[in-house]
Amino acid sequence: MKRAGRGIACMWYPIGFTVAANPSSAVVKVNEDGTATVLTGTVEVGQGSLTVLGQIAAQELGVSADDVHVVSADTDVTPMDTGAIASRTTFVTGNAVRLAAAEAKATLFEVASEMLGVEPEELEAVDHRIRAKTFPEKQVALAEVAARAQIVRGRPPLGSASFNPPTVPMDPETGQGKPFATYVYATQVAEVEVDDETGEVEVLRICAAHDSGTTINPALVEGQVEGGIAMGIGMALEEEILFDADGRQVNPNLTNYLIPTSLDMPKIEVDLVQSYDPVGPFGAKGVGEPTLVPTMPAIINAIHDAVGVRITDLPATAEKILMAIKEKERAEVRQLGPA
Amino acid sequence: MRGDGVHEIELTVNGVVRRAQVSPETTLLAALRDSWGLTGSKLGCDVGDCGACTVLVDGLSINSCLLLAVQANGRDVVTIEGLGGFEYLHPLQAAFERLSSYQCGFCAPGMIISAKALLDENPAPTELQIREALSGNLCRCTGYTKVIDAITEVCRDHAGAVGVEQSV
């Protein structure tokens, strides 16, 4: 008989390396036509760094993301970056890009200041234009300023910067210290159905609420949550590398090492919780890794809610669940005393 | 077939007649990638588990790593490169771009071919039918969610004709 159950799990996860320096550096070049080119040493592995870094540079320069071309992952061309690890790209590389863009913008503002007769600190860059704050009529096209800066004033608008998350070393004995600049938080609620005759689990729905600070690109954050949940389901229910007695892997292929297919996935509903991190670029933190962290316990708690058995060694295969149900039934019979 | 076991094959790939000289054990996937430079179809496992090499042969979606190139002689093959182009996206491609359905993109070519095969046969599939059509294409980044959403959108917007259209 299929029995339904619900489980909840929350978590916290840090951004960046544990205490150790993990800097990123970036270069932003504003071209004469007002478009921009970003050079970053990070690597696009599918997480969306090319998109997010472009958006961050565009936001700082007041242009649209389409006007920013991000060049990455070439040690001869792009500046140093610790890399696509520890959910750090948006927070650390993003900050480096924002700072580099700000430096390029400073040149633009100095040249625009001469053109508009307004002090640089009174200017803002919005929608491809540089204008006086609170007096938008006094404005000039950013492209015009960029061209003038380079061709007339001989000062190409170029910025380069690096950023490293502020941490405090940890005491070797007690670990006390500030290992990370910031943390993200999340909760997932899993709804499952368990067949109590075979132990088979079907994950019907997962509601996921994830904090990643200011959301740079909602579609990409949702994508990370949906992909993380898929990986979490695999880890909760079906994935395991098995070894024989000689240390040889028994299932090193995708026939016998099972990751979730499209038929194994639940309905996923994602809520992006907004929080503002003062250190992150425009308040953004990160989301890459934490998205799978609550999934395993949420599912295990839902299985317990459905059939009253607690699996404490992953993966929670149908066999483990059924044997636990049988054991629970035997224990209940014993409690009732001999029939 | 030439004396030294090399076979002369001729087939249409994405509407273009293609020829190649292949040794018998060459798979269709290897011929597409190495003989004709069509690197859109990918090798993810080489044994028919992951679907990254999915192409259409005479309209049927198959794993091109498990079909010998000689077996494709005289047949009609469609790969991802045959589905619209950079400026003229197929409705599926346009929907996947709009919803950011793919992340690393490695599974996209094979999965989009499976989606096209589905719509060719059933222009108004249920969500379960979409999931069944994609179950042979493994993806590790997306959880399939935005892929299924995009296919659902295409079916809704294009009830009936699912042809190539100007990119949105």
Place this chain on the structure above:
Amino acid sequence: MSRKITDEKKAEGQKLLAAAPVTHPPAVVPDSLPSVPALTPEVNKQTPAVGQRVARPDIRTHVTGTTRYIDDLSFPGMLHCKILRSAHAHARIISIDLSEAGNMPGVVATLTGDEVPVNSFGSTYKDQPVLAADRVRYRGDGVVAIAAETEQQALEALAGVKVEYEPLPAVFDPLEAMGPESPKIHRNNNVYTSKVIARGDVDRGFEESDHIFERRYTTQMIEHVPLEPFAAIALFEPDGQLHLYSTNGRITLGRADLARTLNVPMNRIRLTATIIGGNFGGKNEIRTEPILALLAKKTGRPVKAVYTREEEFIASTTRHPLVMDYKTGVAKDGRLLARAVHLVLDGGAYASWSETTVGKAAILAAGPYRIPNVRVEGHAVYTNKTVTGAMRGFGAPQVAFAYESQMDEIASSLGMDPLEIRMLNGFDEGSASHTGQTLQAVALKETLLMAAKRSGWQEVGR
């Protein structure tokens, strides 16, 4: 002629690398690839940029199948490299006989560990060989690399290699490996990294507790399974610059490891990664890059290596299995008063990222809850199994499985609603973490309430 491992072999390796650049056909971008017109999509033209569902600049090439991954690149005269993996989980290498393999059809060059100038790398401890020279410590250790005209010829040549091993006793269970009498894998102690997080006084906390909960939780070894297997190509530009194309997610560290293992200045190495087909932590270290560089040097031709799916399982890093013992003291009203955690991480044959994983697991182990008295002890232990390294979460998924499972056990035994007990104990803005850090932008309770609302948690009574 069997190839003994001697010092002059190492010197010869260095001499080879310092030799004048080899002349070979210039590397040109292959014309067989479809040209990709400039990307000026009209899509989503808008400002401001942050907060928008901006279309990914790389998705149009994804959906048209024109994204170039490393395996899609090829260069004139390119050779293919395959690697012979260890036949034992733990053994000494006595001798390697390449006489037969070296002469098989299509084979152009071979390479063994003693030819690698500095045959060790690693993100924290430099304990992993590029190619095992004296000892193999797990079945994924590479022993011999062969470059041939075709992949099939390289594969068939591997069967011609004869390696004489002296098997050593192996240990696979991390708890066993901690024992004094266990076989030793690197040094005389298989425990190679330990971390402690201590705050308050757990013993006093347990005394004050009305209820004590103890449970062991374990998690398994899992694989990243990126859809794109690892791939790399090495070639020498006409000016002698070594150019490595590789699916490497951390090119700065990658170049540093290459400079170290090849004993070459960093500015003479160019490491380029195209878009990678999935990383999840599994492509954050070098693998075959130094081998391909040395083979490209020996042959004067570009050399490519693409992992088979099986190699992605047996010869790449995986997630750390954990054995987690949790003891938690709770007051009658459900407040957590004390938590003691003991973690044992299966470190696999080499350290890789275990240092970071133990650290993160220990820091996060007590969970996002205000607990006055906490003590966490974490140990990473060598075993003769596949190397455990960086995988999405670095220990957090494992400890979260433990602390959130136990939270539900506590709630059900106290008759509390699982949401309620988490709201009671959860961090707030300004709470102190278990390392004494004042936490900012703490959205924990917002996520709890948001997920509860979305799932209709309150409506359905307990």
Place this chain on the structure above:
Amino acid sequence: MKTFEYIAPESLDDALEAMERHGSDLKPLAGGTDLLVDLKHTLNGPRIVMDISGVPELRGIEETPAGLRIGAMVTHTEIEQAPLIAEHAPAMIAAAVTIGAVQTRNMGTIGGNLVTCVPSLDSGPVLVALDALVTMAGVGGKRQLPLTEFFLGPRQTALAPDELLIDILIPTAMLGRPTSFRKFGLRKGQALALVNVAANVKVEEGRIAETRIALGAVSPTVIRAVNAEGIVTGKEVGDTAVLREAAQTAVTEARPIDDFRASAAYRRELIAVGTFRVLEEALAQATTA
């Protein structure tokens, strides 16, 4: 993959003649979903690979006086979409849709599934429950065997080295017989069977006149649970206690193994649950039909 010579005969005679001439040096290639996977994992494959997709006698699904004939080269997708199968043996469709994924089913053939003959093959139980017979042909001539005698052991069939599997016949008496199939896998998509089981019933005046129960993946070959059949035969429809008893009896007739996928003990649980459920469903079909 090691190179080989590729031939593609256009007639059955040419194919059989080539098999006789080359014997074990030659491997027939049907859908390729099993053979090519094996060839990619060995350094010494066959000298000749013979593509049999061009042999007309191996194709087609048709009604014959003896029963429903299904060519060995019919793919799982063709079975899914065949009106004759939907009409006469719908359980074959229920089994076919659980095999691999769309791509596997578009390429893989029913004959290839039977000839590869792994114990967990998904087409086996339904065909055994339908008393299917297989026709094999060699240069010397044709012969027919019940499927239960065709399966000899894991990856081992009664085919001689120079014989081809021609077609599968479902005898007329079994056509339309209410049959159900269930498979237990470790995953919903692309799953190998831990246990698969099929059952059919013939109901006369509220009683179970005749039944077949076939168990897959729980012994070297697909087996008939004859003792369990005995318990159900003659009993009244709706007597679930009898179905439970039959389910427990089927467990005793199987010899499941322990392997990395599951323990024998768990497989026994699945045999009992699976047998009960397929009998229940077959009876439901019979009483509503």
